[in-house]
Amino acid sequence: MEFLKRKIEQDGLVLSKDVLKVDSIINHQIDPILMSEIGKEFANRFKETKVTKIVTIESSGIAPGLMTALKLGVPVIFARKRKSLTLVDDLLTSTVHSFTKNETNEISVSNKFLSSDDRVLIIDDFLANGQAALGLVDIVKQAGAEVVGIGILIEKCFQQGGSLLRKEGLRVESLARIQSLEEGTITYLEESEAILS
């Protein structure tokens, strides 16, 4: 998606070969026009999949999740993240380890919002090691619902998340696929390579 790539080049900061900071447009300050375009793009890519619910995770997934939900005309649910969670009957939970922050969180969704009839589109801002996405897939499956796809804003293709999810047979659509952040430069995966990967 050229619009997102342009915004990343303009406003993103490469902090190291692993870390791209986009806190001025996506995950602290949010550009609402960008989010609206992102919602339109996901809605278009998944328009044939009969989505009934969007599932995302607080806090950075809420903006793109909401804009996609608005375009598709379905509700969005955001999973809550907690250090540890006392077991509550009416929650679907999963455990997610963040390598970036080196912490493990319980994530949860109230079971009243997902049923076995649901066709779920998962939305998140970053895909790196894939732990958050796998946790959300786990929660959707616990509800007996189907994951019709995963929509990601920025995929770090040099980390394993994308391959992990695709090996599970999941359809992953990433709007910006980054091959490398070496030497302070953002290199995108060429479309031709993306098809083969």
Place this chain on the structure above:
Amino acid sequence: MEFLKRKIEQDGLVLSKDVLKVDSIINHQIDPILMSEIGKEFANRFKETKVTKIVTIESSGIAPGLMTALKLGVPVIFARKRKSLTLVDDLLTSTVHSFTKNETNEISVSNKFLSSDDRVLIIDDFLANGQAALGLVDIVKQAGAEVVGIGILIEKCFQQGGSLLRKEGLRVESLARIQSLEEGTITYLEESEAILS
């Protein structure tokens, strides 16, 4: 705002004389059409105030903040909430006590996103004791920026937050002003009373 009141009556749950649960439309599952209408309403109410930035707080403030930002054509910043925060130079921080959850959090905004030229509209989902809103006002003032108003989805008028903020001379616009949740029933403040309060 009649649309929000109707949704609250339809989908809200009065759990006690203090607690109204709206997790099926606002703060866990989100109704994107409702949020879009809310954004339109806030944009209309504050259209003369020359807003340059929206400031809200994770996670439940993000959806209404984003939709208002989209309608006003300005960025939205969400303050992050943490149990305790190691002091970092480039953060504006404040302390917020939640009476509902009985916990104290540091909230923070990166100082690069607010400047003394900014005219800030604060958006949040609930106004009860006013602690979160006061924390956000504090952060905006630390940046030397001006608070042009506070937009709230649901104000519990039987708690002190609204009067606290209005006594400070702040303009507070609440879309649904609840007078009482006694006996499991939602009673709204009449418009005539609202003007006097």
